[in-house]
Amino acid sequence: SGCVDVTYENTLREVGTEKGVLRYHEVGDGPPLLLLHGSGIGVNGWRNYRGNLAAFAEHFHCYALEFPGFGVSDPVRGHPVLTAVDSVVRFMDALGIESASVVGNSMGGVVGANVAINHATRIDKLVAIGGVGTNIFSPGPSEGSRLLQEFADNPTRDGLIRWLNCMLFDPKLVTDELIEERWQAANDPGALRTIRAMYGSEAIARQQQFLADSDVPPYWSMLHKVQCPTLLTWGFDDRQCPLDMATIPLRLIPDAELHVFPNCGHWVNTEAKDAFERVSIEFLRR
Template sequence: MGDRLFDQGAQVRRVLAAGHETAYHEAGHGRPIVLLHGSGPGVSAWSNWSGVLPALAAEHRVLAPDIAGFGRTSFQEGTEYGIKLWTRQLFEFLDALDIPSALLVGNSFGGGLALAATLRDPSRVDGLVLLGTPAGTFTMTEGLRAGWHYEPDPDEMRRILRLFPYDKGLVTEEMVRARYEASAAPGAQAAFRKLIPEPGPGDTPVRGVPEDRLRTIGKPSLIVHGREDEVIPVELGWRLARSIPDSELHVFGQCGHWVQLERPAAFTGLVRDFAGRQT
């Protein structure tokens, strides 16, 4: 991967967590916020969060790790990837940095990981910000289906990335090149294919955290969704809001799956306000 994915002033470090040399970005000081990236071909913490990390770091210590199997935290042959490993990695990541608890901000898969961590040990979580996060059972979308079948190819990468935002102009050739290069790394697709079932010829069900489990979450939660999200439909944002007792929902019109990239200023404003109310 080119270093263009890891610049713009954020510090890049590594720490051992769940047997993986976990790459992460860190900036700022104050109460910790951990940014958990989504899934998809060529994804990394930096590709998801570079546009909002500096603004959030103005008031907080912000950390954005590459989850095991993604970005620069390499896939390891023979490792059983799944939510148990990723949750353990998150907790060991916090332990390694001497962080008792943090606000978790999760995009898509990262939101699912944040929910799983909260259910496993709520004492480690100050609150939740969930962007385009799956909940309950839903029918696999074209964005997820295409990502599962993806094999490294620049044209196919371009086609898949254009499924994510409402404004297709957000997908630049630089983004396509960077994500394609990352997707060609050994094992880059293997972790993603652990997340969702293999697509069938017809409708394929995908399962997020069940609604009865969501109702047990006692942490304040900010739910953010794009109205035109074609990867994780906006109905799932409403499902989260109805299920999590202490939650609020913000829906952005003319916005797809990448709220943090499509509405960066409004998104960071919401997160900073929400974080300030958790003191």
């Protein structure tokens, strides 16, 4: 897309909130579209969406938000998923965005769904890339989650490479550049704390104990409260969030549809880039 200049420096912005600075990448014109990134090793909003921003920016005013705790926005205390949900509402309030559509990658889709459950008027449409739901037939934790746990407990370059190979269907996409970039990012102390808070053995044990002791239902049991039209996008060969996870959101969300991409792993917006952009933009503009 030649008409949109999407470089890191040209698009990076920041906004102050009562809980610190939130940073984001802004580009394009049209209705507001929030792009919410996933979790994992060395991840952030820019790395998730830099390849997709030009296509979306031709139709939408795009904001790729950097969640607290991933080395870009100011960190805050609390579980990374919950602080991310809070950061979306803070961000929209700070910029005066009353409502927006959301593209959420993996954890970003879960965050988008949680905002839609708890702040129904803020989300117009939701595109989720994997992530939303829970395992029904496939083993849990998934292969990808087990590799994340191994890395969180003992961060090694080999562990990163094993996880990257699990994310993608085509091993040729795991390049030396990708490995090096993610390895450098993963060594950021804040990013390491976040991955341990989500996937470390101790954190997972604490979460399981909390769920056993509390009356709080899992978020996926509340998906019937998502009132906005929702597009679930999934790689057929996703080993992080296997395809059976889509069954519950597809059943519970009143206006949900599912698009499955062949020969594609967890990183749908990378591995099936052109098809994903086409399907998502059609849905968002419908």
